[in-house]
Amino acid sequence: MNKFVWIAIIIALIAPAIFFILLYNSLSPMLQEEIPENVVVGKRLWQSKGCVECHTLFGNGGYNAPDLTKTVEMRGKDYLEKFFAKPPMMRPHKQRKHPGLIEKEAADLIAFLAFVNEVPIIGWPPEHAKSKADNNSNGAEK
Amino acid sequence: MRFESQKAAYKYFIFTLVLLVLQVLFGLITAAQFIWPDFMAQTMPFNIGRAIHINTMVFWLLFGLMGATYYLVPDETDSELYSTKLADFQFWLLAVTGVVAVIGYVFGWTEGREYIEAPRLLDWLIVVGVLAFLYNIGITIIKSKKWNSILAVLFSGLAGLAVMYLFGMKFFGSISLDQFFWWWVIHFWVEGTWELIAAAITAYLLIKLTGVQLKVITKWLYLEVTLVVLTGVLGIGHHYFWIGTPEYWLPIGGIFGLLEPLPILLMVIDTMRHVKHSPELHHNRVALLWLIGAAFTHFVGAGLMGVVQTLPSINKWTHGTQLTAAHGHLAFYGAFAMLVIAAMYYAVPNIVNRQVSSSKGIWAFWVMLISMVCMSFILFGAGITQVYLERIMGMDFNYVKTNFTNFWLLWRLVAGVAFTVGTIILVDDFLHLAIKKPAVNRRDIDAGL
Ligand code: HEM
Ligand code: HEM
Ligand SMILES: [Fe+2]
Numbered sequence: 001m002n003k004f005v006w007i008a009i010i011i012a013l014i015a016p017a018i019f020f021i022l023l024y025n026s027l028s029p030m031l032q033e034e035i036p037e038n039v040v041v042g043k044r045l046w047q048s049k050g051c052v053e054c055h056t057l058f059g060n061g062g063y064n065a066p067d068l069t070k071t072v073e074m075r076g077k078d079y080l081e082k083f084f085a086k087p088p089m090m091r092p093h094k095q096r097k098h099p100g101l102i103e104k105e106a107a108d109l110i111a112f113l114a115f116v117n118e119v120p121i122i123g124w125p126p127e128h129a130k131s132k133a134d135n136n137s138n139g140a141e142k
Numbered sequence: 143m144r145f146e147s148q149k150a151a152y153k154y155f156i157f158t159l160v161l162l163v164l165q166v167l168f169g170l171i172t173a174a175q176f177i178w179p180d181f182m183a184q185t186m187p188f189n190i191g192r193a194i195h196i197n198t199m200v201f202w203l204l205f206g207l208m209g210a211t212y213y214l215v216p217d218e219t220d221s222e223l224y225s226t227k228l229a230d231f232q233f234w235l236l237a238v239t240g241v242v243a244v245i246g247y248v249f250g251w252t253e254g255r256e257y258i259e260a261p262r263l264l265d266w267l268i269v270v271g272v273l274a275f276l277y278n279i280g281i282t283i284i285k286s287k288k289w290n291s292i293l294a295v296l297f298s299g300l301a302g303l304a305v306m307y308l309f310g311m312k313f314f315g316s317i318s319l320d321q322f323f324w325w326w327v328i329h330f331w332v333e334g335t336w337e338l339i340a341a342a343i344t345a346y347l348l349i350k351l352t353g354v355q356l357k358v359i360t361k362w363l364y365l366e367v368t369l370v371v372l373t374g375v376l377g378i379g380h381h382y383f384w385i386g387t388p389e390y391w392l393p394i395g396g397i398f399g400l401l402e403p404l405p406i407l408l409m410v411i412d413t414m415r416h417v418k419h420s421p422e423l424h425h426n427r428v429a430l431l432w433l434i435g436a437a438f439t440h441f442v443g444a445g446l447m448g449v450v451q452t453l454p455s456i457n458k459w460t461h462g463t464q465l466t467a468a469h470g471h472l473a474f475y476g477a478f479a480m481l482v483i484a485a486m487y488y489a490v491p492n493i494v495n496r497q498v499s500s501s502k503g504i505w506a507f508w509v510m511l512i513s514m515v516c517m518s519f520i521l522f523g524a525g526i527t528q529v530y531l532e533r534i535m536g537m538d539f540n541y542v543k544t545n546f547t548n549f550w551l552l553w554r555l556v557a558g559v560a561f562t563v564g565t566i567i568l569v570d571d572f573l574h575l576a577i578k579k580p581a582v583n584r585r586d587i588d589a590g591l
Contacts (some may be wrong), residue, residue: 008364012371015398019375022394026387030319040315047254047313053189058321058385059462061256064176064188066539067462092544093179096187116317123458124384126533 035115042112045105057116059124067125072110072117080110143492145216147223152493153233154209155486156576159569161202161240162479166558166565168195173558176543176551186248193247193259199474200257201240206482207339208275211296213489214346215279218293219286228278236271239264255320258310258327265311272304291360292342295367299338306330318386325381332444332477333374333402340440340481341366344409344433347488351430352420362412369405377402380452384461392454399452403445406477413437426491428503432484435511439476443518447472459533464547465525472518480511483568490575502571509564517557524550 046052052061055068072080084106087098101109143149172191174181182191216223223229243260246252252259260268279300283293310327314320345359379395413434417423424430447469451460460466491498524547531542 004361005364008368012368015372015375022390026322026382026391030316030322033316035315043315043317043320044313048252050189050193050250050252050254052254052256053192056462057317060321060324061462062189062192063462063464063467064192090179091540093183095180096183119318119386121384121386122389124461126458
């Protein structure tokens with residue numbers, strides 16, 4: 001029995017060993033990265049307002065609203081400023097508008113989303129969605 | 143029940159049921175909001191209802207697993223619990239923290255990260271509660287000098303669970319770091335530490351319900367644990383595809399993800415072997431039914447529905463869609479919810495010293511299982527629709543949601559209502575067990591299965 005346990009433990013430990021090597025390699029660039037102050041403020045806002053329970057970022061979050069990873073690229077900052085200042089009806093709601101933000105908050109949040117937009121993720125979201133999604137505007141400009 | 147202190151589990155199980163009811167209620171509200179967006183939209187916005195739905199789930203599963211542990215440990219160590227007072231204190235601390243957290247979400251007090259929404263202050267209270275729990279269990283085991291395989295695996299799982307939680311408490315300015323460590327909590331919980339806890343509790347229940355020897359179970363248990371660690375640790379790569387981490391995670395997450403169903407399949411084989419070749423099946427057939435169901439649903443929901451999304455070439459299309467929710471529901475339900483309920487069906491009759499009447503437990507089993515399987519397959523259909531129209535055709539998210547996926551999501555709501563009926567039967571059964579005089583009638587009991 002004892003021999004069995006030791007063999008099991010040694011085999012099992014191979015995976016964590018590899019993991020720690022990769023961990024070091026993956027983390028060191030991330031830890032050195034400087035994050036601008038307003039991006040951090042924007043991220044705190046993103047969290048405290050609970051945006052992630054409706055939206056996804058990098059595909060993680062709630063599935064009730066569009067992914068926002070590439071929103072800055074798709075919509076542009078002006079559009080987003082207007083969107084938060086005068087939030088439109090939250091489609092498909094008939095009575096409830098999208099949560100709004102005051103000017104300073106909106107600036108920080110857009111800085112955060114712009115930062116997210118620049119994170120190098122190769123291959124996601126798939127090309128098609130990105131290029132064609134703006135066919136269907138939500139009317140924030142009107 | 144061999145030891146008085148096993149009663150410590152009772153409170154945990156009751157609170158488990160309370161939170162289950164809350165979870166289901168908020169699941170219904172959020173599911174209804176997909177169909178009627180303005181339903182309670184001012185009083186209980188979707189984001190708050192969803193946070194409560196998934197947070198009460200984490201809480202009730204943890205309470206259930208802690209209750210099962212408090213019941214199991216005296217039995218396996220042949221000793222009383224180190225301190226029942228500590229167990230009670232720890233219960234109240236965590237229960238109050240949980241209630242405060244839920245009330246807090248209603249008023250928008252949240253840390254804003256899925257599953258670990260509890261704000262920092264409450265995090266610390268949870269840490270204190272969990273440390274008290276680990277201390278209580280640890281001292282009991284050490285004093286008894288009985289480290290058998292079940293206790294060893296259970297305790298490593300619980301300790302690992304606590305350590306992983308710590309990584310979810312820190313605020314990260316970098317979104318990539320945030321996601322990197324967020325997955326340490328989520329993935330290393332469900333595909334690592336909780337999996338160890340589940341394997342240990344399954345082993346314990348198998349011994350109790352089928353009469354199989356610890357010696358036999360031990361071999362299976364170690365094999366399962368080896369495979370869980372071997373596949374689950376590097377399997378985290380399937381969450382590192384698209385968060386700004388190096389590209390070598392793509393093959394790693396794909397390959398080790400593909401292997402992840404193996405330990406789960408082993409648990410199914412293990413369970414079925416011992417049930418089939420059982421020297422004497424325990425008369426508590428309801429608990430056995432839930433245990434067998436848990437093994438199979440665990441494999442389908444976690445193993446199969448997870449593995450189909452784990453290759454980067456597929457995950458690229460399916461990532462973060464209703465397909466994810468399909469997997470999330472059946473996996474959590476099969477791997478942990480059903481196991482907790484099996485443990486409750488085994489332990490609670492012994493604690494209150496009454497026999498379980500089989501019919502309601504069996505009804506609850508089938509109603510809840512069938513409706514959850516339906517819900518998950520409906521979400522699967524919704525996911526395929528969404529992937530095709532939104533990701534492949536490039537249609538707008540909202541357009542697809544309102545015109546296509548909502549067709550499926552209406553049926554998800556229907557399945558949810560059926561699930562709620564099952565939950566009511568379940569809770570009613572336990573209420574009867576706890577309060578009313580039982581029908582102690584052998585025929586009733588043997589009619590099971
Ligand atoms: C009445 C039954 C239920 C209904 C109507 C329901 C409904 C929902 C809804 C609407 C969401 C939000 C999904 C989204 O963001 O689009 C959700 C999320 C979730 N629910 Fe449920 N639910 C129910 C029961 C359960 C049960 C029993 C469990 C597990 C034991 C569970 C686990 C989850 C999980 C893990 C998520 C997050 C999924 C993810 O982010 O991928 N739910 N549920
Ligand atoms: C053991 C029980 C398991 C549970 C409770 C579970 C639960 C979950 C949940 C809730 C999510 C969604 C997380 C989110 O909100 O974003 C998820 C994602 C995922 N799970 Fe599991 N899981 C389990 C096992 C597995 C297994 C065995 C595999 C097989 C490889 C797997 C593969 C995946 C993948 C690939 C994703 C990412 C889906 C996406 O890209 O959107 N899971 N899991
Ligand atoms: Fe995972």
